[in-house]
Amino acid sequence: MMWELSQIKILQTNSKIVELILLEKSFSTELMLKWDLNFDDSSKTEVLCKNRIGR
DSSP states (O other): OOOEEOEEEEOOBTTBOOOOOOEEOSSOOEEEEEEETTSSTTSEEEEEEEOOTTO
């Protein structure tokens, strides 16, 4: 099995950055993840991760 690193695009919100590293197997996936950094709805960070394996 071959593991590859996903391409990562990070969108910054409220001067905070969340870094995400995804290791995916040999298929393409697209994820939209949201984190609540301060445990309140006013400070969410969206991270769009797109795996380009096989493209």
